[in-house]
Amino acid sequence: MKAIIAATVLAILMMYAGFVVKEKKTILSIATLLLAVLLGVNIYELLTMQEGATIALFQYQLTITRFSVWFNMLMTAATLLYVLLMGNDIIKVGKHTGEYFALFFFILVGTYLLSSFNNMLIMFLGIEIISIPQYILAGSDKRNLKSSEASLKYLLMGAFSTGILLMGITLIYGATGEFNISKFSFLQMEYINPMVLTGVLFLIISYSFKISAAPMHFWTPDVYDGSPTPFTAFMATIGKTAAFIGFIRLFHTSFASISQSWTIVLAIITAATLFVGNITAVFQQSVKRMLAYSSIAQAGFMLFSVVSVSALSWQGLVIYGVAYTIATLGIFAVLLKLKDFTFDGFNGLAKKNPFLAGVTTIFIFSLAGIPLTAGFMAKFYMLQAAVRQGNLMWLVIFALLMAAVSAYYYFRVIIAMFFKTGEPEISELSGAQKFLLVLTALLVIVLGIAPQLLLPSGI
Amino acid sequence: MPIQYYLFLSLALFCIGVMGALMRRNAIIIFMSIELMLNAVNLLLAAFSKMYNDSAAQIFVFFIMVVAAAEVAVGLAIIVMVYRKVHSVDVNILNRLKH
Amino acid sequence: MILVLLILIPLLAAKLTFFSKEAAKNVALLGSLLTLGLSVYAALNCGTENLAPFALNWMPAIGAQFSLAADGMAAMLCLLTGIIIPVVLLINRNKAIDNPGAYYALILYSQAGLMGVFLASDALLFYFFWELALIPVYFLCSRWGGERRIPVTFKFFVYTFVGSLMMLSALIYLSLQTNGVNAMSLQNIVAAGKALPMMQQHIIFVLLFLAFAIKMPIFPFHTWQPDAYEQSPTQVTIILSALMVKMGLYAVLRWLLPVVPEAMAYWSDTVMTLSIAGIVYASLIAMMQTNIKRLVAYSSIAHMGLMCAAAFSGTELSQQGLMVQMFNHGINITGMWVIVNMVENRYGTQDLKKMGGLANTAPGIAIALVIISFANIALPLTNGFIGEFMLFTGIFQSASHYHMVFMAVAGLGIILGAVYTLTMVQKVAYGENNSGVLAVAKMNAAEWTAVIVLIVFIIVLGVFPQPLIDLIGIR
Amino acid sequence: MDILQILFWLLTIMAIGCALGVVLSRNPVNSVIFLILTFFAISGHYLLLNAQFLAIVNIIVYAGAIMVLFLFVIMLMNLNADTEPQKSWLVQLAGVVSGGTLFLVIIAAISRANLLGVINTETSNIGLIKVLGQVLFKHYVLPFELSSVLFLSAMIGAIVIGKKDME
Structure with missing residues (x-):
């Protein structure tokens, strides 16, 4: 709760800083500072919380556990890392720099809500608080028509899915008379009310929009491609992970008891997502667009955490979310240094700048799930959760085949960097940026060797 | 009045909204269709609220209206921004511009 | 530690x-x-x-x-x-x-x-x-x-x-x-x-x-x-x-x-058939090759086929033989590649037709090639012999109904192996020099070291394989 | 059939008819007008359901504020012509079919749910401003505050998106 309040207050501060300060660099420094403060508040909240404690606030509308606080902390840290890595590119996007940073704080508020809601009203507000700023961020490059188009598309799709989400909530309310997600009484009934099933289906569809799962993924490539690149990085990572925590929280808290009736639907969605994301990513010529499709594919893997109902899946989601976020942020940070976003733009990077090529290799390895990187451990946890589920072996094997396909397009970047010749245009790297990239790459490897760092005992 | 009637009515409105969102090319009309969907939900919630004699659902409706208002504010701003550039709000034209 | x-x-x-x-x-x-x-x-x-x-x-x-x-x-x-x-x-x-x-x-x-x-x-x-x-x-x-x-x-x-x-x-x-x-x-x-x-x-x-x-x-x-x-x-x-x-x-x-011992037993015939079919297939293709690297590559497939068949035959002897052969094959194939590498460097080509006459121009290399080739086709007194002998005996003893067929076909593969290996030796070491490279460089010190180390292993283990067998026996 | 039922059917026909009007009319201005009429019909339903506060808010917020905003934007863009471009009939058909199927499927699924009750016609006071206000500020004060966060971000959005960049 402290973090939610702090994030709101800091967002307002950030907004005013945007009015008062004109120098963009200063705004960036202020944003970094405020994010660090927010991270501090998160850590403080984590430390002051007793092990195993569950704090229920406002008549059980929020239940804050150590897990949710830990997740919030990780997301805040990821945002801080994001701002550190790409701050200089964020301030180049448009004129309203202070406002953009304020929007990040608002998105964090939404994330905090989604990690600890216990009432569907809070969930709904959390999703909207995450979504509306993202529509704005997508359209923030006003000189560029593609950005405006991305924004419009995102808005229409988002609003449409909100409508579906609300219908789902309403149907479930109609069947149970309850908005509190831990009080739904499905088990007491002799048979499952069809209204509940329809409601769950609507919720699945709506969340599929938010996390860009097939067949509701079609907006993703255009939106991610059109949005200003730094904001694409944010939407594809932290925005997506936040939607996932809401998804898993709702489905595993309240619908776990009727899981046999919806896991099959979700398993098919997962398979479709993996298929569409990976196969279409193969045919892309632009790395940015490839990353957009690969983010669909990665969402397919993250869906495993929702499909398989066990304590392991929450851990898997944390690891996957963080691993994917870090690696993708790293790739985007490198991408922003290049002038040409196609695969050919990477040609000969290893010769021209071995440092950039080296860190990119680590990020690519992580995304492709090569051992000793965080991405591998993430996939491992997900698959373990799914195998434990028992009847999902077909999905696991399909996912592994798709992971091999993903190696194909990820390795195209490596082939371009190391084995092709070219003269890539690179903008100058400052020492601090180098340091941060090294730090990110190290993080990827450390988490690949010791993933339990992300899951300390007692969360 | 059985609750089914309200259920059918609001689902009908909802599906008309879905149809509108799928059929039309004008971004504003699509947006209006989505508003129609939200209103269908509101109506259903109000009916359930009466059925369960629970005012929480009406509070929920209230919040849906709040969110809808916020979304409309942002949405219309985005639509106007797009219109300024291409002098059209036709989603098909936008798709064509991409290629 | x-x-x-x-x-x-x-x-x-x-x-x-x-x-x-x-x-x-x-x-x-x-x-x-x-x-x-x-x-x-x-x-x-x-x-x-x-x-x-x-x-x-x-x-x-x-x-x-x-x-x-x-x-x-x-x-x-x-x-x-x-x-x-x-x-x-x-x-x-x-x-x-x-x-x-x-x-x-x-x-x-x-x-x-x-x-x-x-x-x-x-x-x-x-x-x-x-x-x-x-x-x-x-x-x-x-x-x-x-x-x-x-x-x-x-x-x-x-x-x-x-x-x-x-x-x-x-x-x-x-x-x-x-x-x-x-x-x-x-x-x-x-x-x-x-x-x-x-x-x-x-x-x-x-x-x-x-x-x-x-x-x-x-x-x-x-x-x-x-x-x-x-x-x-x-x-x-x-x-x-x-x-x-x-x-x-x-x-x-x-x-x-x-x-998965039970599934293993169930599948062993299938896998052995595949492996042994692979031996013949690879050997036949190897005979057609004119590229020296591809030839050795296919010969390697053939050898692996035999080893895999032995692995699945399920007898104690073939397991032992397999371990011995793993070591020996490693030595022999390395020897092959070392020679191929030298030949390729000197002639500047991988095409067998453009080689020849090595025995005259660089006899050291030619002798090494002959010894290693003998080991490769498992002539007695080379290390290849003891391993392959154990493998064959193991396959012969296996419980499979088709062990005779496996034996016969695998033996055919080995004969084919001798054919293409010796043809290769003949093309490289003897005959006319078709390469246009007249002054073939002798082996330098490093190459000598490498070749001699390998040949020592080939001969010592061919004559006295006991240390190896003792080592693999340790559980 | 008592007066409430007659009102119900009247409002229902009005709501569905006007909703179809929104989707089908070629002129965007007509669409807006139809939508406002739909909202009035829905407000009427709210009254029947004893949700007086919602009825008022619906008219003030939706029909009054939001739809005027829509109308304003449409006028600004001068879209009041009848020559609105249409999607090809195939796409339209697909839209109709998918919407209709969705409706039928849900109805088929839900109509089997027999545990649904009947809405009692006696008046209750859950929809009164006083009750709602107490519930809102006693139980739902957190969402209330959170919606201010939402509005703040929407406000920023409107500024960021709407303001003309001077370059």
């Missing part, structure tokens, strides 16, 4: 090599010799206190340990790795290499991966090293290989990657059948696998076998192999054919045979 050092020293040497620009090859050689010393020590002390298993808690949540252990087979393969890598570094010392630091460092990284594969007694650790051995080789081939290197190595990478992912899913499944404490350790995996019902055993078998069959490679999963061997730099080809394929065989013996 020795076991950890066996992995750690190549890693550290690789780090050093990477940053020592011009001196890279010497640093790498030094590091590999150090590793060789260690692996000899390990082989001598196998089964004693000095080579105690090493275990460290790593990821308790998923039951993974950093645990290493070496029995005779593992120590033998470590020894083989320890011998081959210095040999690899000895040849081609005069050839200028682009970015030598990275090149030699990657070779050492793959050595570390190989050592890890042989020593790991934890499934997840095994998987890690399995990939760690692959990735440096991928970079080596794609960066320093021949003209078609990029698509070819990519095919190789994707094949093996698919295989290893299949293996991963099987290992996860097995680990979940245990009680969760050290779920990934070899003992637990074996126990879990044995307890599985038949249906699940089949699935696990198929998943694991795919991974290993691609690596070995067994017909029909071999299609990546000839291209990859041809396009890689010869030094990398040696690592691939002498060591990497052993990973596949080793994995069959350690992670497949004990884990």
